[in-house]
Amino acid sequence: MERQKKAFKAAFPHTIPVMTGYLFLGIAFGILLTSKGYHFVWAVAMSIFIYAGSMQFVGAELLASALNPLNAFMITLMVNARHLFYGLSMLVKFRGTGKYKPYLIFGLTDETYSLLCSCDIPDNVDKNQFMFFIAFLNHIYWVVASAAGALLGSMFTFSTEGIDFVMTALFTVIFINQWKSRKNHVPALTGLAASVMCLLLFGPENFIIPSMVLIIAALTIFRKSVEKGEE
Amino acid sequence: MTLTSSEAFITVAVMALGTLLTRMLPFILFPDSKQAPAYINYLGKVLPYPVMGLLVVYCLKNVSLVQSPYGIPEAIAILCVVLLHLWKNNTLLSIGAGTVVYMLLVQKVF
Numbered sequence: 030m031e032r033q034k035k036a037f038k039a040a041f042p043h044t045i046p047v048m049t050g051y052l053f054l055g056i057a058f059g060i061l062l063t064s065k066g067y068h069f070v071w072a073v074a075m076s077i078f079i080y081a082g083s084m085q086f087v088g089a090e091l092l093a094s095a096l097n098p099l100n101a102f103m104i105t106l107m108v109n110a111r112h113l114f115y116g117l118s119m120l121v122k123f124r125g126t127g128k129y130k131p132y133l134i135f136g137l138t139d140e141t142y143s144l145l146c147s148c149d150i151p152d153n154v155d156k157n158q159f160m161f162f163i164a165f166l167n168h169i170y171w172v173v174a175s176a177a178g179a180l181l182g183s184m185f186t187f188s189t190e191g192i193d194f195v196m197t198a199l200f201t202v203i204f205i206n207q208w209k210s211r212k213n214h215v216p217a218l219t220g221l222a223a224s225v226m227c228l229l230l231f232g233p234e235n236f237i238i239p240s241m242v243l244i245i246a247a248l249t250i251f252r253k254s255v256e257k258g259e260e
Numbered sequence: 261m262t263l264t265s266s267e268a269f270i271t272v273a274v275m276a277l278g279t280l281l282t283r284m285l286p287f288i289l290f291p292d293s294k295q296a297p298a299y300i301n302y303l304g305k306v307l308p309y310p311v312m313g314l315l316v317v318y319c320l321k322n323v324s325l326v327q328s329p330y331g332i333p334e335a336i337a338i339l340c341v342v343l344l345h346l347w348k349n350n351t352l353l354s355i356g357a358g359t360v361v362y363m364l365l366v367q368k369v370f
Contacts, residue, residue: 042352045352046351046352046355046356049359065261065262066261066262067261067268071268071272074272075272075275075276078272078273078276079272079275079276079279080279081279084275084279085275088271088272088275091271091275092261092262092263092268092271092272093262094262095262095263096263096267096270096271098270098271098274101271101274101275101278102274102275102277102278105274105275105278105279105282106278106281106282109278109279109282109283110282111311111314111318112279112282112283113282113285113286114307114311115283115311116282116283116284116285116286116287117286117300117303117304117307118303118304118305118307118308118311119286119304120286120287120290120296120300120301120304121301121304121305123287124292125292134283134284134287135280135283137283139315142311143312143315146308146312190363190366190367191333191359191362191363191365191366191367192359192363193319194334194337194358194359194362194363195355195359196319197316197319197320197334197337197338198337198338198341198354198355198358198359198362199355200312200315200316200319201316201338201341201342201345201358202341202345202351202354202355203312204312204313204316205342205345205346206351207308207309207312211309216306216307216309216310217309217310217312217313218313219310219313220309220310220311220312220313220314221310221313221316221317223310223314224313224314224316224317224318225317228317228321233321233322236321237314237318240314240317241314244307244310244314245303248302248303248306248307248310249299252299252302255306256302
């Protein structure tokens with residue numbers, strides 16, 4: 030119990046930016062889904078079991094059109110393809126996480142992944158419990174916010190336009206921290222260049238998968254110099 | 261509701277399974293018991309760096325450079341985040357201030 034408290038206390042501050050982002054995006058999702066005529070239970074269930082921000086917004090559209098499970102499945106794979114990268118880079122980190130592992134894999138959202146990549150876990154804190162609390166707290170924020178949006182959507186009258194920038198800012202800050210932590214900037218620059226190029230070429234709806242392919246190709250070609258640069 | 265309850269249930273279940281599959285696949289292909297090839301370990305180690313760039317671009321994907329306000333609020337707010345972070349190196353401050361600047365810009369200025 031004492032150990033859990035310690036892990037919780039160490040994890041919580043890292044999740045504050047995600048809490049802000051998830052609260053507002055979750056509320057927006059709840060409002061959107063109820064506007065399609067779905068009871069708030071559906072919003073909560075989707076946030077518990079799907080737990081993928083952008084996919085749930087797409088899902089709200091799918092739920093507002095005729096039944097087509099195969100189409101829904103293919104769209105899900107495409108929208109969430111970037112998660113493949115998250116699993117690949119967590120193979121080593123999640124090794125030995127035992128009973129926490131299935132949940133850590135299930136909860137691998139963009140934001141949880143980013144925090145797990147960037148947090149320095151204090152030496153005196155249980156690593157598995159720390160990672161669990163990062164994932165679990167983020168999940169709670171998301172579910173609570175979706176419920177709030179679905180139940181009280183119409184009560185939010187103050188303007189929150191632009192609040193979703195909190196996620197952009199979070200990823201930017203992690204990008205800078207990573208930049209400072211490495212001598213070789215080829216991987217970071219590859220990510221930016223490949224994504225911008227593919228966004229211009231393929232447009233906002235279709236650029237993720239080509240970007241992933243291009244990133245893998247570039248990292249493969251530059252493997253020698255990247256590995257050498259960090260020695 | 262466009263769909264019946266059972267149709268909606270199927271759709272939600274399919275989306276949940278699809279999402280879980282994208283998160284689980286690497287762990288299925290390379291279980292702890294089996295040593296992953298050096299190439300995969302290399303990718304795993306180096307991927308967080310390009311992914312963060314990809315996520316920043318992903319957040320900005322709907323910003324238009326040819327239509328007013330030409331991405332100016334985003335550019336100013338990101339510049340604030342970068343400069344503030346390089347100066348103070350305080351994660352919450354950089355994120356909080358950058359977001360407030362962005363909200364003021366899109367609500368009051370542009």
